[in-house]
Amino acid sequence: MPTAPRTLAVIPAFNESAALPSTIADLRAVQPGIDIVVVDDGSLDDTAEVAASLGVDVLRLPFNLGIGGALRCGFRFAVQQGYERALQFDADGQHLASEVDTLLAPLAEGADMVIGVRFGDGNDYDVGRSRRLAMGVLRTIARWLTGRRLADTSSGFRAFSRPMLERFAQEYPLEYMDSVEALVQAVREGYDVREVPVQMRQRSAGQASNRRFRLVYHYVRLLVVLGSSRRPRSAR
């Protein structure tokens, strides 16, 4: 019997058929023990077929639910299939398979959610001015809401314990900027959230969603949602 806990990599993918093969090949080569599920979020290209041909599990959403919806679906799948932990991994090659061990390590020490935070101050990872500002604002909001200093609230390189997965399978923020919301939710509900420094690659394909008006709208929405969110009923 394998002694390592069963781990599932959840890869949400929307029109990522180009980047997917190399991302999955990397992950497999470095982490052969980890199962992979690709959540095809209503892609218009052949993402699902590509993923299926690679022999990984594919969850094919009938229409686009957005990243939060795709993730919740993946978490539900992980819970259903009895995985003890899961990680969230980008399809576009931004996350490095070689950093997965670093990400998973704190789970063994009792962490519920581990966030991979980019190394350094962004010199080798150029995010651009408006995005940097946006991330700063999010950090401030998150600190103010959780009382904790978090280095990167929007990173999508995350690992989850079984209890965290069960919680997120039940309720996961479904709209854009889900990552910040999920983070605040977890901290407020008393889950053990930790950050670990990791290296990341520049986005190879695809583009960060940073159209300005949309962004402003989502900031306001996020403020309202977070500001009005329930106080934790009990610390687990």
Add this chain to the structure above:
Amino acid sequence: MSFRAHIVVILLTCGALAFILRLVRGQRLKAKYSLLWLSVGGMMLMLAVVPGLFDSIARRLGVVYQPTLFLVLAVGFLLLVVVHFSFELSRMENRIRSLAEEVTFLRHDLDEERRRDAPE
């Protein structure tokens, strides 16, 4: 209000009521909504047939310019309806999401079963 205008208003209201009735009888409205709109239609018809009714109600409530009472009531009512619809929409969106996930899982299991059954 002239006699002719009175007739026109009554006819229009009857038309609206008939439209609602048709929707209800075709079961294209759920019971709760048909009840809501039928009572609205009934009230409108009553006011149209007896135009003095509304004015006397307004006077009794101390409203100086009677049409404002009608507008306030109408806007208030419509606001409530819209809020209710937003609520219903949110609930339906949640259900649709859950259904989408359910379909996804079923398709996954089906795919897996087919793959297992397929001769290598």
